[in-house]
Amino acid sequence: MKAGRLLSILLLLQTRGRMTAAALAEELEVSVRTVYRDVESLHSAGIPLYGDAGHRGGYQLLSGYRSRLTDLYAREAEALVLAGLPVAADELGLGGHFADAQLKLRASLPAPLREHVDRLRGRFHIDAPGWYAEDTEAPFLPPVADAVRTGRVLAVRYRRWKEPTDVDRRLEPYGLVLKAGRWYLVAGPGPRTYRVDQILDLTVTDEEAVVPEGFDLAAHWRASQADFHARLHQGEALVRISPRGAARLTGAAAGALAATGVPEPDGWTRATLPVESPEHAHDMLLALGTEVEVLAPEDLRERVAATVRTLAERYG
Incomplete structure (x- = not known):
C-alpha cells in the first residue's frame, strides 16, 4: 500500500x-x-x-528527473492495455501512433510483466457497436479530430432530420465522444451535439476556437444524456407482467420494474413503466405477446386490444 x-x-x-x-x-x-x-x-x-x-x-x-515505468504493478499494466481502443485510434487517424505507444509501453515493462500483458491482450477484445448497429462511415472524422486537437473553427455542411435538412454551420469544437460505435462532435455555440457521419462537407478555418473556461466534456455528456432520457420517457403505462416478460425488459423499463414492481399472487408483477409515446408503448408492449397485460391508460389498453383482435381475425 x-x-x-x-x-x-x-x-x-x-x-x-x-x-x-x-x-x-x-x-x-x-x-x-x-x-x-x-x-x-x-x-x-x-x-x-x-x-x-x-x-x-x-x-x-529536480528539473530533468524522470521516473521509469518499470515500477508498474500488474493490475496497472492490465488497465493500460484494456483502456486502449485501437479501432477508435484508427478512425481518428492515430492508428500508427497508438501502435508506437503500445510498443513503448511494452518495452518499458520488466520481462515477467511484459509476458503477462501479452497474454492478456490476446484474451480481451472490445467491440463497441451494438449487434444491430449499422456500419456507419464518417469520412470527415480525421479532420474533425485534428480541429479538436488544434482548436480550429469548422465550417461544415450538415444534414439534420428536420427541414431544411442540409444546413451550413460554423462550429467551435469542444470535444469528440464515441457512443455505441458512433462519433459525436460537441461544439459551440451552445454547446450542441452533432453526428460526425452526418457532416456532408467540411473546411478547417484559421480561426481559433474558444472552449469555455471550465468546460468538462465528460460532465456535459452525462448531463445531456440524462436530459435526453428524461425528455424521452414522458409517459407511463401500468401493466401486469409475467416473470418471463420481466426478464425481457431492458434499460429504463427494467429499472422502473425493479423500482415500482409489486408481486401478485399468481407470480406476475404489477408495475408502472416509462414510455416514449403511445406508438412506442404499443409496439414495445405488443412485442411481449401474452407475457404482459396493459391496465392503463385506457386508450393504450384499447389500442393494444384492437391490434390483437385484428391479428386474431387475420390468422383465423
Whole structure:
C-alpha cells in the first residue's frame, strides 16, 4: 500500500510540477502527516525531491528527473492495455501512433510483466457497436479530430432530420465522444451535439476556437444524456407482467420494474413503466405477446386490444 502511494506521489509531481502537502494529501486521500512521512521515505530512497516553505511553497522534483515505468504493478499494466481502443485510434487517424505507444509501453515493462500483458491482450477484445448497429462511415472524422486537437473553427455542411435538412454551420469544437460505435462532435455555440457521419462537407478555418473556461466534456455528456432520457420517457403505462416478460425488459423499463414492481399472487408483477409515446408503448408492449397485460391508460389498453383482435381475425 505504501509503495503504491510513494509511486503515486512521484508520478503526481512528475506530471503536475510543484504541489503542496495538502494538495497531495487530498489527491491521495490521506493525512498531511502521512504525506510528510512519505516524502521522507522518498528522500531516503535517493529521489531528488525538495520542498519550499511559505504561501507559494510545495514539493518539487529536480528539473530533468524522470521516473521509469518499470515500477508498474500488474493490475496497472492490465488497465493500460484494456483502456486502449485501437479501432477508435484508427478512425481518428492515430492508428500508427497508438501502435508506437503500445510498443513503448511494452518495452518499458520488466520481462515477467511484459509476458503477462501479452497474454492478456490476446484474451480481451472490445467491440463497441451494438449487434444491430449499422456500419456507419464518417469520412470527415480525421479532420474533425485534428480541429479538436488544434482548436480550429469548422465550417461544415450538415444534414439534420428536420427541414431544411442540409444546413451550413460554423462550429467551435469542444470535444469528440464515441457512443455505441458512433462519433459525436460537441461544439459551440451552445454547446450542441452533432453526428460526425452526418457532416456532408467540411473546411478547417484559421480561426481559433474558444472552449469555455471550465468546460468538462465528460460532465456535459452525462448531463445531456440524462436530459435526453428524461425528455424521452414522458409517459407511463401500468401493466401486469409475467416473470418471463420481466426478464425481457431492458434499460429504463427494467429499472422502473425493479423500482415500482409489486408481486401478485399468481407470480406476475404489477408495475408502472416509462414510455416514449403511445406508438412506442404499443409496439414495445405488443412485442411481449401474452407475457404482459396493459391496465392503463385506457386508450393504450384499447389500442393494444384492437391490434390483437385484428391479428386474431387475420390468422383465423
